[in-house]
Amino acid sequence: MSDQAWIEWILGDSERKKLGSLENEWKQNAICSIENIPTKVFYPERKRGDVAAAFARKICFRCPVRIDCAQWAIKANEDYGVFGGASPRQRQKMKSLGTADVLDIMPKEKKNQSNLT
Numbered sequence: 786m787s788d789q790a791w792i793e794w795i796l797g798d799s800e801r802k803k804l805g806s807l808e809n810e811w812k813q814n815a816i817c818s819i820e821n822i823p824t825k826v827f828y829p830e831r832k833r834g835d836v837a838a839a840f841a842r843k844i845c846f847r848c849p850v851r852i853d854c855a856q857w858a859i860k861a862n863e864d865y866g867v868f869g870g871a872s873p874r875q876r877q878k879m880k881s882l883g884t885a886d887v888l889d890i891m892p893k894e895k896k897n898q899s900n901l902t
Contacts, residue, residue: 854868
């Protein structure tokens with residue numbers, strides 16, 4: 786799936802236009818893009834529970850642009866999936882705090898997640 790198709794699938798065409806160009810340079814440096822990780826990994830099914838979400842977060846925790854990714858998801862009002870290692874609930878908390886720098890409240894990698902890959 787191309788980046789453009791992914792953006793339209795995630796946001797819908799009207800939202801994409803409202804947000805303007807989402808061709809951000811940071812996406813080129815994202816681990817998920819570089820390693821061609823399927824998008825569905827970051828949208829874990831509820832029936833898979835915490836293990837699937839932890840696997841997605843494990844990928845995010847080694848990504849050099851995870852802060853940019855989380856900020857993008859907050860700006861795009863992304864209500865589903867794991868972005869920058871943050872769940873929708875965590876991103877909502879970041880947004881409600883109104884902080885421009887999410888680094889201090891970003892989720893941290895837990896030691897028990899280190900063996901998931």
